[in-house]
Amino acid sequence: MTNKVLIVEDEDRIARLLQLELTHEGYTVSVADNGKDGLDQALSEPWGLIILDIMLPELNGIEVLRRIRKVDPFTPIIVLTARNTTPDIISGLDQGANDYITKPFEIEELLARMRVAQRSRTLEAAPKEQSGLLQVADLSVNKGSREIVRGGKRIELTPKEYDLLLFLLENKNLVMNREQILNHVWGYDFLGDTNVVDVYIRYLRKKIDYDHEVTLIHTIRGVGYCIREEES
Known part of the structure; x- marks a missing residue:
């Protein structure tokens, strides 16, 4: 902690x-x-x-x-x-x-x-x-096997998509700004466009949230992104 x-x-x-x-x-x-x-x-x-x-x-x-x-x-x-x-x-x-x-x-x-x-x-x-299992709503990630499941269905991610999802889940319910995401997922020495975060968030949404009633990946305008259950 x-x-x-x-x-x-x-x-x-x-x-x-x-x-x-x-x-x-x-x-x-x-x-x-x-x-x-x-x-x-x-x-x-x-x-x-x-x-x-x-x-x-x-x-x-x-x-x-x-x-x-x-x-x-x-x-x-x-x-x-x-x-x-x-x-x-x-x-x-x-x-x-x-x-x-x-x-x-x-x-x-x-x-x-x-x-x-x-x-x-x-x-x-x-x-x-200790179990290596990260979860929010019906989405779970097993860090040991790198298996991603939502609603009982397995999801295939690229290595960078997986790293991004893992970082968001490890900071579940917290808003992460683009700089924090870049530093942790792409590294402090990354010299590319910061828009890469937005691009990969879109990729994740298509695989994680598409065709599900409950949205898990949220945009906080002017701040960044977080993963949490949709507010009722």
């Missing part, structure tokens, strides 16, 4: 303190000071954990949490709340927060809660990762 932590907190003093303490503990930390920027960052790349304040400008923390969970049900999220805000705590947990902590708090307590949340996520992911 990545050690990258996103802090979404509009109080500069608290955000700065958290950034310093977590960096000291070995985490790579990014900070957003409003809900809109926090949501954009949360969906732009994989995170090991997100620390999310409830009271935020532009977009409140509960709405940020709700929108994250629509596309990413797995990343551990700890919400920060003021004292005596039980409704906020209940709402946060109902929307998919892994834990909460009330202000003011001791950094040692937050670190402990972070470790628990990340450990729980690792345990949840372990069985499928």
Whole structure:
């Protein structure tokens, strides 16, 4: 699991303190000071954990949490709340927060809660990762045999199509931009046209999504691509 932590907190003093303490503990930390920027960052790349304040400008923390969970049900999220805000705590947990902590708090307590949340996520992911089976909806990829099956039917992919599908599945429910896809699938030294990503996404869609009611490969305008079940 990545050690990258996103802090979404509009109080500069608290955000700065958290950034310093977590960096000291070995985490790579990014900070957003409003809900809109926090949501954009949360969906732009994989995170090991997100620390999310409830009271935020532009977009409140509960709405940020709700929108994250629509596309990413797995990343551990700890919400920060003021004292005596039980409704906020209940709402946060109902929307998919892994834990909460009330202000003011001791950094040692937050670190402990972070470790628990990340450990729980690792345990949840372990069985499928160990089996080498990646799955979303009725699509599965066996990393050992390189067998791709959707709806009970085998799908044949070229090596590069397979690498692209594998990368999307390994980051299931997360939005990957073109640069991330190029770096991981084609390599950092790739000098070709970035449109190659769009071309190969089209190839994949014809083989993965064609003739299926549920679309799995999604375009996020202005950002990139992700693989997830279609929202109902």
